[in-house]
Amino acid sequence: MPSVASEVRDYIVEELLDENRVCRLIQVSQGTVIILDDDSVSRVTKKLRSEQIIGVTRGLVEIDVISPETIEKTPGLLAFLSGALASRGINIVEEMSAYTDTIFLLERRDMTRAMEVLAQNLP
Incomplete structure (x- = not known):
């Protein structure tokens, strides 16, 4: 299983x-997922051995929906927003939610449409 050496993490x-x-x-069952801006990818991959890299995807954008703290007690927001994007044919490459941030990683070509969908579905 590929792992990120402590010196790379440091x-x-x-x-x-x-x-x-x-x-x-992000620790996952297959190792560690590293999400970086495109400019940092080569700097980090140079520090890893080829067997530590499962794959590299470039050209993604991150959309961060920031909610009030009450979101922690609100069921279904991630499912609702994901469903709204999927129903418009927008593929979510990765999604995560931590505290007040709901983060979507999408193909760059879907960014404008995704922003429109989210704006229509958020108060």
Whole structure:
């Protein structure tokens, strides 16, 4: 199972986060998913061995829906927003929710349509 060496994690934390780059590390069953802005991908992949990399996807955009703190007690928002995007043919590459942030990773070509759909479905 590919894993991210501690020195790579340290590099990501020390360098990329200090530069206010988009950077997310998520532990999954197959290893660690690293979400970066396109400009940081080559910097990080150079520090990994080829067997540690399952795949690289470029050209994604992140849409972050920020909600009030009451969202933690509101059931179904992620399902509602995901359903609204899917019903318009917008593929969600990744989605996650943490505290007040609901984050969608989409193909760049879907960004404008996704923003319109979300604007129509949010108060």
